[in-house]
Amino acid sequence: MLSVLALRAGNTVYYSEIAEELWPGELLKNPRNAIQAQATRIRKTIQKCVTGNREPVALRAVQNGYLLDIPRAAVDANRFLDHATRGFGELPVDPERALRSLQQGLRLWRGPALLNTHYGEECRSAAAFLEEQRLLAWEDLASAHLLLGNHRQATIELQRLLAAHPSREHLCELLMLALYRTGRQSEALHLFHRVRQRLDAELGVQPGRALLRLYESILAQDSVLDSDAAVLTRAEANLRPTPKTRLTA
Known part of the structure; x- marks a missing residue:
């Protein structure tokens, strides 16, 4: 419930929407009472977490629902999206600043998005969206390294990512x-053939045009x-999402 409220920070989430998210497909006798009990638990948990001079987090009961009264930037997922979008936008003009923005955004992660929710x-949709944006941010981070001439660092990052997503x-x-720029042309070509074989074996498809053109350019050592x-x-x-993309419709 707290995740749903945080995804729509500053906006009302109605009882019917909360019930469908917490108990999808179930018909509860009194969902409003069950939701109110959850709200009480959330308030107690938040109160325990507030320390020092931190601003209290207000969970407000409003007509037919609840509202988490916090600014958009108080949600780490939104901060990540802002950093990632800013980093992507800065790639062509200031790759060093793009690198810093992307690193700041990726440091906000502490495991899978919306774990156990x-x-x-x-x-489910928000988690899938965030995970895809996380992967794009890693790709943009590698791109920033390439633009800055950090080809070996880019290679290390990309080898790790491709091991986790071998068909991407x-x-x-x-x-x-990255391999080509570090003088490893033969490894770059071998990688193409490995991915081509995997795509054929697992999906029955051939590499896309962009990948084929890159392979041909490496063969030709195109400047x-x-x-x-x-x-x-x-x-x-x-x-990429716009800077103020909401996580939910």
Whole structure:
């Protein structure tokens, strides 16, 4: 319940929406009483967590629902999205500042998004969205390293990410580019063939056009691979949320 309220910080969440999120598909005799009991528990928990001069977190009962009366920036997920969006926007103009923004955003994570809250559709959708944005932020971080000439650091980050997401072609592209820039052309080409075989075996598809073009460019040792454009065109290929994207509809 606290997750749903935090996802919509500053906005009313109605009893019916809370009930559907906490007990999806169930018909409770008195869901309002059950929700009020949860609200009491949340208030007690919040009170225990407030220390020093920190502002109290107000959980307000409003007409037909509850409202978590906190600013948008008080929710770490929103701060992460702001840092990630800012970092992506700064890649072409100031990759060093982009790197700092992305690192600040990624440091906010403490494990999977909305852990143990995936009973209802809203939390499940928000968690999936956040996890995808986290992965995009890691890709942008690697792109910032490439733009700054930190090719070995980018390679290390991308090898870790691709091991966790072996069929993600965009990660493969970035890692191939990083390997090529560190003088490991043969490894970049071998990586392409490994990913191509995996896509064929697991999904029955061939690599996309961008990955195929990169493979051909590496074979030809195309000079464009050493340019910023080789990095930025790949970063821009993935859609990002606007700076004030809400986590829920």
